[in-house]
Amino acid sequence: MLVPLVLSLVELGKVARTMAPQSGFTISAKFPLPNPLLDLWAFIDAPDAETTGASSAVHHGAGTGTTTGHGPAGADVTIETPFETVVVPPEIGGLSLLGVIGGLLVVYALIASVIAAGYIGGLDRRLRGEPVAIAALVKQYTPPFFVYHLLVFAAFLFAIPLMLVSPALVLLAMPVAFVLLYLFYATPFLFVVADEPVIEALRRSAGYALAGGAYFQFALGHIAVGLVVSIPLSLFVSTIPVIGFVTALVVAVPLSFVLTAATVSFCQELDELDELDGQNTGANGAGGVPPRSQQNVSGSDDTNWVTDRAN
Incomplete structure (x- = not known):
């Protein structure tokens, strides 16, 4: 449970805003x-700086400030990183803005990939009853996780100019993003449980999603747990900030660990079912006839042909 705990606490800006006195409740x-x-932030949202009086935003060359602002070119762009909420001022525009965002996302992708490789790889080995070698897991699985994160962030960067064109596109992006998350939620887990490369993992995850069945039911159950937990936690955190935050950690960290382990186990089952299906298909041979039966039929035909020729 160390990973979800550290991930929850390392976002210092969110922690500070959540523990600060708030006006009203959420x-x-x-x-x-x-x-x-x-981690914790999958179940609750950190309050805005305006509602707490605390700020965690970092402005370029300006220390700390608010998370929102306006300048000659428009609103600031807020970027959530693993360690801090970074606000890029509007003076940095166009390609420079995309360059700053891209650089931050590459760093985040590398950090997240290393953590995910060791964490998911360790869970997979534990569930299989195998020894865990973190260094080997990180070396083996960081590359596919890194490529996957880069693909996700590239899609994010591609969407930014489109959303700036019209606010209506922001509303459209939300359901589109949710559908994409559903289609490919198994992808990073398949890197580990099935040793799949990125493209094949994407293909298999989309195939599971389109088929529905257990994949859809697991996603629905995961969402239901998150929904049931998030409502009371968000209320508790916003009304009793410090005690509420500690309580939320106590609840959300073990829950995050259990849900992640359950997802690893579920993806292992999906992979095992695929292997069984492949073995059954191979055992049945072409046309659904077992290879041994095909050989017997072929051998019988050959014998009859030789007998007929002899007669």
């Missing part, structure tokens, strides 16, 4: 899909 409903790095 009730939020979260619908989390399986994620290799599930």
Whole structure:
């Protein structure tokens, strides 16, 4: 449970805002899909700086400030990183803005990939009853996780200009993002449980999603758990900040660990079912006839042909 705990606490800006006194209370409903790095923030939202009087935003060359602002070119762009909420001022625009965001996302992708490789790889080995060698797991699985994160962030960067064109596209992006998350939530887990490369893992995950069945039911159950937990936690955190935050950690950290382990186990079962299906298909041979039966039929035909020729 160390990984979800550290991931929850390392976002210092969110922690500070959540523990600060707040005006009023907040009730939020979260619908989390399986994620290799599930943590507290999958179940609650950190309050905005305006509602707490605390700020964790870092402005370029300006120390700390608010998370929102306006300049000559428009609103600031807020970027959540593993360690801090970074606000890029509007003066940095165009390609420079995309360059700053891209650089931050590459760093985040590398950090997240190393953590996910060791964490998911360790869970997979534990569930199989095998020894865990973190260094070997990180070396083996960091590359596919890194490529996967880069693909996700590339899609994010591609969407930014589109969303800036019209605010209506922001609303459209939310259901589109949710559908994509559903289609590919098994992808990073398949890197480990099935040793699949990125493209094949994406293909298999989409295939499971389109087939529905157990894949859909697991996602639905995961969302239901997140929804049931997020509503009381968000209310408790917003009304009793410090005690509420500690309580939320006590609840969300073990829950994140259990849900992630359950997802690893579920993906192992999906992979095992695929292997069984492949073995059954191979055992039945072409046309659904077992190879041994095909040989017997072929051998019988050959014998009859030789007998006929002899007669």
